[in-house]
Amino acid sequence: LTGAGTRVPVALDGHGTDAGAEPVVEGARIAAAEGIPVRVYGPPDLGLADGVGLVACERSISNEEDPVAAVRSSSEASIVRAAQAVADGDASAVVSAGSTGATMTAALFALRRLHGVHRPGLAAQIPMPGTRRRVLLLDVGANVEVRPQHLIQFAFLGSAFSEAVLGVKAPRVGLLSVGEEQKKGRPDVVEAHAELASSNRLRFVGNVEGRDILADHADVIVTDGFTGNVTLKTLEGTARAVGGGVRDAARSNPLAALGGLLLRPALGGLRRQLDPNQTGGAILLGLRGVAVVAHGSSSAEGIANAIRLADRAVRERAVERTGELLQASGADRSALRGRHT
Amino acid sequence: LTGAGTRVPVALDGHGTDAGAEPVVEGARIAAAEGIPVRVYGPPDLGLADGVGLVACERSISNEEDPVAAVRSSSEASIVRAAQAVADGDASAVVSAGSTGATMTAALFALRRLHGVHRPGLAAQIPMPGTRRRVLLLDVGANVEVRPQHLIQFAFLGSAFSEAVLGVKAPRVGLLSVGEEQKKGRPDVVEAHAELASSNRLRFVGNVEGRDILADHADVIVTDGFTGNVTLKTLEGTARAVGGGVRDAARSNPLAALGGLLLRPALGGLRRQLDPNQTGGAILLGLRGVAVVAHGSSSAEGIANAIRLADRAVRERAVERTGELLQASGADRSALRGRHT
Numbered sequence: 001l002t003g004a005g006t007r008v009p010v011a012l013d014g015h016g017t018d019a020g021a022e023p024v025v026e027g028a029r030i031a032a033a034e035g036i037p038v039r040v041y042g043p044p045d046l047g048l049a050d051g052v053g054l055v056a057c058e059r060s061i062s063n064e065e066d067p068v069a070a071v072r073s074s075s076e077a078s079i080v081r082a083a084q085a086v087a088d089g090d091a092s093a094v095v096s097a098g099s100t101g102a103t104m105t106a107a108l109f110a111l112r113r114l115h116g117v118h119r120p121g122l123a124a125q126i127p128m129p130g131t132r133r134r135v136l137l138l139d140v141g142a143n144v145e146v147r148p149q150h151l152i153q154f155a156f157l158g159s160a161f162s163e164a165v166l167g168v169k170a171p172r173v174g175l176l177s178v179g180e181e182q183k184k185g186r187p188d189v190v191e192a193h194a195e196l197a198s199s200n201r202l203r204f205v206g207n208v209e210g211r212d213i214l215a216d217h218a219d220v221i222v223t224d225g226f227t228g229n230v231t232l233k234t235l236e237g238t239a240r241a242v243g244g245g246v247r248d249a250a251r252s253n254p255l256a257a258l259g260g261l262l263l264r265p266a267l268g269g270l271r272r273q274l275d276p277n278q279t280g281g282a283i284l285l286g287l288r289g290v291a292v293v294a295h296g297s298s299s300a301e302g303i304a305n306a307i308r309l310a311d312r313a314v315r316e317r318a319v320e321r322t323g324e325l326l327q328a329s330g331a332d333r334s335a336l337r338g339r340h341t
Numbered sequence: 342l343t344g345a346g347t348r349v350p351v352a353l354d355g356h357g358t359d360a361g362a363e364p365v366v367e368g369a370r371i372a373a374a375e376g377i378p379v380r381v382y383g384p385p386d387l388g389l390a391d392g393v394g395l396v397a398c399e400r401s402i403s404n405e406e407d408p409v410a411a412v413r414s415s416s417e418a419s420i421v422r423a424a425q426a427v428a429d430g431d432a433s434a435v436v437s438a439g440s441t442g443a444t445m446t447a448a449l450f451a452l453r454r455l456h457g458v459h460r461p462g463l464a465a466q467i468p469m470p471g472t473r474r475r476v477l478l479l480d481v482g483a484n485v486e487v488r489p490q491h492l493i494q495f496a497f498l499g500s501a502f503s504e505a506v507l508g509v510k511a512p513r514v515g516l517l518s519v520g521e522e523q524k525k526g527r528p529d530v531v532e533a534h535a536e537l538a539s540s541n542r543l544r545f546v547g548n549v550e551g552r553d554i555l556a557d558h559a560d561v562i563v564t565d566g567f568t569g570n571v572t573l574k575t576l577e578g579t580a581r582a583v584g585g586g587v588r589d590a591a592r593s594n595p596l597a598a599l600g601g602l603l604l605r606p607a608l609g610g611l612r613r614q615l616d617p618n619q620t621g622g623a624i625l626l627g628l629r630g631v632a633v634v635a636h637g638s639s640s641a642e643g644i645a646n647a648i649r650l651a652d653r654a655v656r657e658r659a660v661e662r663t664g665e666l667l668q669a670s671g672a673d674r675s676a677l678r679g680r681h682t
Contacts, residue, residue: 064522129586141519144527178482178570181405186485186567210574214582226527227568229519233551234572238579241555242615245470246587249607256607262600266590274583 007037009053010310011082011091014042015060016098018296021046027303028052036311039091041078057081060098067101071109079103083110086289093290093310097298104142107284107291114323119143120286121154122293123161124232127273128214135218136162139225140232140282146224151192157285158220159202160325165316174208174218176227201329239274277302280309285322290314348378350394351651352423352432355383356401357439359637362387368644369393377652380432382419398422401439408442412450420444424451427630434631434651438639445483448625448632455664460484461627462495463634464502465573468614469555476559477503480566481573481623487565492533498626499561500543501666506657515549515559517568542670580615618643621650626663631655
């Protein structure tokens with residue numbers, strides 16, 4: 001790698017976050033100050049920090065628009081131009097906190113799939129309380145319906161990314177289902193289970209139930225995008241509700257309030273760990289480029305973490321290494337087709 | 342209703358709970374002491390309390406057996422005999438902490454479906470921290486695959502049960518999906534959304550996301566049995582992991598330990614609220630009788646609560662009132678068929 005001065009920048013969608021542009025502006029500043037080159041695709045009047053690039057794009061795609069139609073018809077939209085910049089080699093990765101559907105569609109159209117990949121999968125890192133580890137859950141929303149082959153590919157994509165970028169040696173891969181027994185679950189899950197169990201190119205640990213996602217049974221957990229999205233948001237909502245219950249308890253009487261005050265510093269680590277802004281958003285696996293979907297409610301730190309995740313994936317050559325592992329695994333499209341005929 | 346002395350008993354499966362027979366024996370004693378007649382179907386040497394009936398059944402159905410094959414071939418199994426007792430009028434309801442699949446199958450075969458019901462749905466009550474309210478989630482595991490008509494029926498079954506037994510006036514009914522917008526989700530969810538939105542017999546509040554399950558947006562949340570099972574167990578696992586994180590924090594240094602000690606009494610309510618034993622397990626809706634599936638890890642209190650839930654459903658005439666509301670709603674099978682042709 002050459003110095004930061006000559007690296008192509010991360011392309012950041014300047015529209016979006018539910019809280020407006022401020023987290024984007026500040027997140028870009030934080031990342032740039034750390035030496036990650038950033039170029040924002042957004043309104044010209046954002047007031048960006050020195051050193052943060054700008055490509056003026058007035059048009060943005062909202063959550064309410066149909067992603068495919070909007071991306072197809074809006075070549076000037078910020079997320080479309082940001083994704084195209086990656087395809088053209090003018091940016092290293094694309095990051096957006098705007099419409100998840102538009103980000104995934106723009107990335108898919110501009111970056112295209114790795115050889116042999118049916119469907120890209122959106123992967124989120126979930127912190128496991130009480131550990132420094134995170135479990136990678138995919139798909140968390142790119143594909144609301146899947147076939148067994150897609151689940152199998154998600155397993156290999158997730159395993160490759162976990163090893164290449166997250167540094168997990170021989171990641172344990174589990175399949176999200178309604179029971180531990182091999183026959184439990186929907187037919188597509190049962191079929192994927194049988195295929196994964198017969199593979200010697202993956203460390204498959206079997207089915208994982210919802211209650212064991214945070215119990216360190218697996219480093220990578222595979223599911224369809226509907227279940228994965230609901231699960232990810234359920235984890236987030238439950239953590240918030242339980243945290244709120246603890247806060248309420250600490251306000252219920254003076255002794256409890258004193259207890260809460262004394263406990264508060266020790267709880268800081270847990271609070272930080274459970275903050276969705278810490279994980280930097282979800283990364284789209286299976287494409288010929290890096291695309292990161294930041295949380296719609298991202299703070300500046302959340303945006304900065306999404307840029308850091310994108311930058312790390314680029315520096316670790318996530319795309320190339322994931323592609324190599326996928327080919328070597330035999331889980332690319334041609335191999336799977338052969339196995340099913 | 343006549344006095345407890347002449348009421349037919351709740352039929353309790355004497356096999357099962359992951360911790361063996363002790364919680365069953367003690368749970369039956371607690372419920373009987375409150376005046377709920379209980380009859381255990383299980384091994385003759387359980388050592389039941391005075392006043393708890395026994396029907397000796399050596400055979401039980403394990404989690405490892407195929408539920409349909411086992412129920413079909415084992416008319417002497419405890420869960421089969423307990424469910425049959427309800428059909429024969431010898432018991433008021435059936436309760437089991439054994440194999441969920443076997444309990445649902447035995448109940449479906451013996452009790453049959455209410456007129457017009459395609460598929461029964463398994464409904465669990467989830468406490469909302471910081472409130473005294475619970476949200477009813479269904480299906481949590483009876484049907485791993487559904488069609489839109491099933492989701493629509495779950496909405497009416499859940500609404501009727503919530504109103505009749507849980508005492509919620511005009512329950513708000515939501516559909517679990519990956520976004521609030523009407524078009525978000527799998528095709529079956531989008532189709533069910535359109536049908537429910539056009540009904541004036543139900544208070545439909547639209548899609549609910551995973552992060553809002555505990556946020557009091559709906560009293561009843563409808564989903565397929567795969568997503569519902571994963572979601573329920575994710576809620577449980579996350580609450581446990583966050584609770585563990587708080588405990589770890591309170592052990593991290595002496596000041597935090599003192600804080601934890603002072604806060605502990607105030608946290609008792611939250612801890613009790615989040616304990617899966619408090620909700621008494623899940624109830625199978627859509628049958629001509631009451632069947633309750635207790636948690637496999639039930640304590641004695643968990644078993645007692647499952648018996649209480651079954652008894653309340655019987656006393657509140659849940660089956661009759663749910664059937665009446667379903668017919669009146671036009672969501673019974675014939676009406677839905679008509680609507681789709």
